[in-house]
Amino acid sequence: ALEILKDYPESSDLIAIEKQMIESDDSQMALNLAIKLACSKAFVKQIKKPLRVSVTFAMYKENNRILSASEHPNGENFLMVKLHQLKWLFDDSQNIEWELLPVDDGCPEGSGRIAEEILLKNQVKENIEVLFLANAIEKKLPIANSLESTNDSQKGGSIAYGMWHAAQNPTDHDHIIVYTDADLSTHLGQTGLLLAPLLSDNKQVAIGSRRETNSVVIKKGVRNTRGKLFIYLWKRLLPELNYLVDTQCGFKAFKSETLIKIIDDLIESKFAIDIELLLKAELLEQNSIAKVGIAWIDSEAESTTTDIQPYLPMLKSISKMYRKYTGTHEEAESFSDFIDSLSNDQWDKLVENIPDDIANREPLEFSSFKGISVSDLENILS
Numbered sequence: 001a002l003e004i005l006k007d008y009p010e011s012s013d014l015i016a017i018e019k020q021m022i023e024s025d026d027s028q029m030a031l032n033l034a035i036k037l038a039c040s041k042a043f044v045k046q047i048k049k050p051l052r053v054s055v056t057f058a059m060y061k062e063n064n065r066i067l068s069a070s071e072h073p074n075g076e077n078f079l080m081v082k083l084h085q086l087k088w089l090f091d092d093s094q095n096i097e098w099e100l101l102p103v104d105d106g107c108p109e110g111s112g113r114i115a116e117e118i119l120l121k122n123q124v125k126e127n128i129e130v131l132f133l134a135n136a137i138e139k140k141l142p143i144a145n146s147l148e149s150t151n152d153s154q155k156g157g158s159i160a161y162g163m164w165h166a167a168q169n170p171t172d173h174d175h176i177i178v179y180t181d182a183d184l185s186t187h188l189g190q191t192g193l194l195l196a197p198l199l200s201d202n203k204q205v206a207i208g209s210r211r212e213t214n215s216v217v218i219k220k221g222v223r224n225t226r227g228k229l230f231i232y233l234w235k236r237l238l239p240e241l242n243y244l245v246d247t248q249c250g251f252k253a254f255k256s257e258t259l260i261k262i263i264d265d266l267i268e269s270k271f272a273i274d275i276e277l278l279l280k281a282e283l284l285e286q287n288s289i290a291k292v293g294i295a296w297i298d299s300e301a302e303s304t305t306t307d308i309q310p311y312l313p314m315l316k317s318i319s320k321m322y323r324k325y326t327g328t329h330e331e332a333e334s335f336s337d338f339i340d341s342l343s344n345d346q347w348d349k350l351v352e353n354i355p356d357d358i359a360n361r362e363p364l365e366f367s368s369f370k371g372i373s374v375s376d377l378e379n380i381l382s
Contacts, residue, residue, distance in 0.1 A: 043193070050095050279321055
């Protein structure tokens with residue numbers, strides 16, 4: 001990325017090269033990622049005003065992935081790698097201060113403790129603080145007042161706590177709060193891509209997306225078709241977010257002043273927290289969310305979402321969001337009732353018999369395509 005920057009220091013040149021590669025269908029992931037990183041670094045170099053960037057992520061059963069590859073076959077050494085990625089991006093910029101906030105989500109394997117041991121071993125004392133959701137619950141912090149124990153959280157409780165904790169440090173200059181996933185699917189050197197629309201285009205939220213024309217994705221597994229059904233259904237409930245598609249990519253940034261207004265009184269502490277935060281931000285200010293195409297490499301070997309298969313619980317939570325935050329309307333009401341009534345067995349049957357009009361379409365189309373009704377879905381189950 002630095003070599004590319006030497007030859008093409010202007011962001012406009014880098015964007016033109018990236019567009020040319022996409023149009024030529026060049027699939028060299030390493031080069032595409034390098035261009036993304038160069039674009040990110042180029043924007044960060046242009047930032048002249050003081051800025052604080054906080055990055056948080058949840059850890060649950062990350063005891064293998066947090067290790068190095070020599071210590072475990074699925075080891076990614078993600079803690080040290082994330083620190084290195086942020087250091088690479090920001091350390092040349094004296095006006096930018098940054099921090100990494102991993103949050104133990106009640107991990108039974110002690111991911112937080114292991115993280116502290118790794119930091120001690122590597123003598124890392126700056127730019128990072130390991131947090132424990134259990135401590136927030138025990139101290140009865142307001143962000144955790146809906147949780148009786150860490151068992152009530154699956155990612156969402158820890159993400160909310162990490163962001164809330166970052167926002168408790170008031171500053172008189174810009175503060176951007178980012179959350180990501182524990183794995184290395186998204187290189188944090190791309191954080192500058194999220195900063196750009198927040199600092200230059202007056203957006204309040206920026207979300208990394210795997211479904212933009214300039215996104216670069218390497219994906220394994222079978223989550224895609226099931227994910228299409230999920231997207232089709234949530235779009236029937238929340239038309240306010242119709243201009244978004246990839247709500248679940250673990251790479252999002254918020255202006256702290258916006259985050260403070262939406263982080264309280266969340267109803268979701270699990271995997272649907274992304275959509276609740278986006279919905280509350282959109283209701284606060286329309287079209288305030290920027291979609292940013294990123295480079296993303298699937299890291300499924302130790303993925304907890306693969307094991308849990310959370311789509312139905314997420315949809316039920318989104319149904320609650322529809323009822324709490326938006327006005328009722330006929331289409332959403334019927335889909336909400338249908339989703340609320342689904343059992344796990346019925347959901348599995350739907351997944352096994354996804355209508356072709358959903359399976360064969362691109363999720364981008366689901367904002368306008370409404371061809372599958374509740375009656376059609378009920379017929380599958382009958």
